[in-house]
Amino acid sequence: MATNTINPEDLQPHKKVKFLAEAKRQPFLLISSALLLIYGIIFYYVPVLGWVTAFQDYKPAVGFIKSKWVGFAKFQKLFENKTFFLAFRNTLCMGVINLVFHFVTAIAFALLLNEVRLIFAKKFIQTISYMPHFLSWIIVTAIVRDILASDGIVNEFLMNVCGNDKAIDFFAVKGYFWWIVAFANVWKETGWNAIIYLAAITAIDPCLYEAADMDGATRFQKMWYITLPSLRPTIMILLLINIGNVLNAGFELQYILGNDVISDVSKILDVFILDWGISQFDFSLGTAAGIFKSVIALILVCLGNWTAKKTGDERLF
Amino acid sequence: MKIKKYGPGDIIFEICLILFMVIFLVVTLYPIVNTLAISFNDGFDTITHRIHFIPHMFTTDNYKAVFAKEGYRMGAVNTVLRTVLGTLIxxxxxxxxxxxISRKRFLFKKSFSLFWVITMYVxxxxxPTYITFQKLHLTNNFLVYIIPGAVSAFNMLVIRNYMNGIPDSLEESAQIDGAGYFKIFYSIISPLCKPVYATIALFVAVYQWNAWFDAMLYNKMHDELTVLQYELMKQLQTAMKSAGSVEGLKNGGTTITPTSIRAAATICTMVPILFVYPFLQRYFVTGLTIGGVKE
Incomplete structure (x- = not known):
């Protein structure tokens, strides 16, 4: 009796057969994904294998296989290096300052621009506001250098209007550098960063403003109590995404404007890696510093993701 | 609702707003207008007179000097080439x-997505990248500008998000009509993706136009592989070293200074982008909002 019963599962094609049938239908997908896989392995995954050099005394002429293994000696050398410690501190501090300024200025600018009622003026200001985003960091660095030079506009202003009797050499005082970097970032990116908030503002329910009008709210009150709180989810998501980027504190400003006098505060990890890895040919030490940076960045990303999960905001990945 | 009353608070707010926007515009535009003015001003005159918004002694010699420089000419050729080829590829x-990755029936959808998302974080x-490129003979090679950065997980995700918004029924009906996956990509999905393609093209083109680090790192030894921004950067570094002095001045009686030539070169590299971006605004605004955030 049992032999006559038809098992419904037997009617379904076998899993393997189904897989092959499906594979036959998508040659384009399979071939292009195979090519892209090879590309990805070569350009993204093979360099990660290069991390082994951090545990070797790597000599380019000798190669990966024959270079001497030294365990964590390179990391030890790294952590004993005072410049490395300073570079890490500078990167982190500049990254955090940039992050804070990035958010405060972008949100403030979006809120204020939203209050401009002449549509033409609003469009014009917005178009101008993200123009600096399209300029290269080299150009921005040159601009920063020029306006802060001893004969630059800032010194001219300070001497003529504020009554300073001597030009300030901004690139010879340690206390200024981080704020110069922060200001350059604000100048370049505020308008661009505000785009996403301006888009979010257009999605706010107009009823809220009408109700506030009924209650006699001023424009500032509407901005503060309606627009800003409505942006909270957007702000949270962007904040969490950007936490992973804290260690990318820029490069050109620090690399070009940094000099021996202020190198204690201007040197960042990327410049440190370039100095040791490329200029001094200590590939292993450079790689070790790179790994350190990657690991910290990954921890920050996970932290951001974990916080997002906890607070109930959308996850990043 | 139609009749609005303005209290004193609103008026103060309005004044502060206008003041803020005016300052904002001046701070944003001043450096660029100033560079423009210096680029059209006689080099020696720039040192003796302070140039702010308009040139004092008008000349186009600075631009002639830029175009005459071998480095800038080579750099311009390479920059245009890498921008066009790099963006297309x-x-x-x-x-x-x-x-x-966005095809629902793709057999390795999950694992292949993960493969690329990982590259964003690790x-x-x-x-190690330098060593890898050296082994692949990409150093001292023009291809290093184009091939390594061609695929970016972030740009891919922006396009994927857009494609996910296209109804599946379009693909299914095309399949019933016998279209293969390539045909669907080429004649159905891609025409619908034009806005997001424009966004990504803009992002990549701006990146390529402004890139210089790869030229320094990989192609330093080959002057014929230089790019515009790297030439600018070299000039800037020289300017930093000889800060305050007017040494580069005595160029055989001409009045072109490093400062004035740098200003002219800066304007030359800015102009193409500044003329293009206002017309692409709607694309990057939509692109940013679909794709999340792009630094």
């Missing part, structure tokens, strides 16, 4: 990748 490859870093 990157767009095609990212679009195909996004298309493959990378070899400067030195």
């Amino acid at each position: 990157s767009l095609v490859v990212n679009a195909i990748l996004a298309y493959v 990378n070899g870093g400067l030195i």
Whole structure:
């Protein structure tokens, strides 16, 4: 009796057969994904294998296989290096300052621009506001250098209007550098960063403003109590995404404007890696510093993701 | 609702707003207008007179000097080449990748997506990448500008998000009519993706136009592979070293100074982008909002 019963599962094609049938239908997908896989392995995954050099005394002429293994000696050398410690501190501090300024200025600018009622003026200001985003960091660095030079506009202003009797050499005082970097970032990116908030503002329910009008709210009150709180989810998501980027504190400003006098505060990890890895040919030490940076960045990303999960905001990945 | 009353608070707010926007515009525009003025001003005159918004002694010699410089000419050729080729290749490859990953029936959808998302968070870093490129003979090679950065997981995700918004029924009906996956990509999905393609093309083109680090790192030894921004950067570094002095001045009686030539070169590299971006605004605004955030 049992032999006559038809098992419904037997009617379904076998899993393997189904897989092959499906594979036959998508040659384009399979071939292009195979090519892209090879590309990805070569350009993204093979360099990660290069991390082994951090545990070797790597000599380019000798190669990966024959270079001497030294365990964590390179990391030890790294952590004993005072410049490395300073570079890490500078990167982190500049990254955090940039992050804070990035958010405060972008949100403030979006809120204020939203209050401009002449549509033409609003469009014009917005178009101008993200123009600096399209300029290269080299150009921005040159601009920063020029306006802060001893004969630059800032010194001219300070001497003529504020009554300073001597030009300030901004690139010879340690206390200024981080704020110069922060200001350059604000100048370049505020308008661009505000785009996403301006888009979010257009999605706010107009009823809220009408109700506030009924209650006699001023424009500032509407901005503060309606627009800003409505942006909270957007702000949270962007904040969490950007936490992973804290260690990318820029490069050109620090690399070009940094000099021996202020190198204690201007040197960042990327410049440190370039100095040791490329200029001094200590590939292993450079790689070790790179790994350190990657690991910290990954921890920050996970932290951001974990916080997002906890607070109930959308996850990043 | 129609009749609005303005209290004193509103008026103060309005004045502060206008003041803020005016200052904002001046601070944003001043450096660029100033560079423009210096670029059209006699080099020696720039040192003796302070130039702010308009040139004092008008001349176009600075531009002539830029165009006469071998480095800038080579740099311009390479920059244009890498921008055009790099943008085209990157767009095609990212679009195909996004298309493959967004197909519901693609057999390795999950694992292949993960493969690319990982690349966003883990990378070899400067030195291992340098060694890899050296082994691949990409150093001292023009291709290093185009091939390594062609696929970017971030750009791919922006396109994928857009493709995910296209109804599946379009693909299904095309399949019933006998279209293969390539045909669907080429004639159905891609025409619908034009806005997001424009966004990504803009992002990549701006990146390529402004890139200089790869020229310094990989192609330093080959002057014929230089790019515009790297030439600017070299000039800037010289300017930093001889800060305050007027040494570069005595150029055989001409009145072109490093400062004035740098200003002219800066304007030359800015102009193409500044003329293009206002017309692409709607694309990057929509692109940013679909794709999340792009630094």
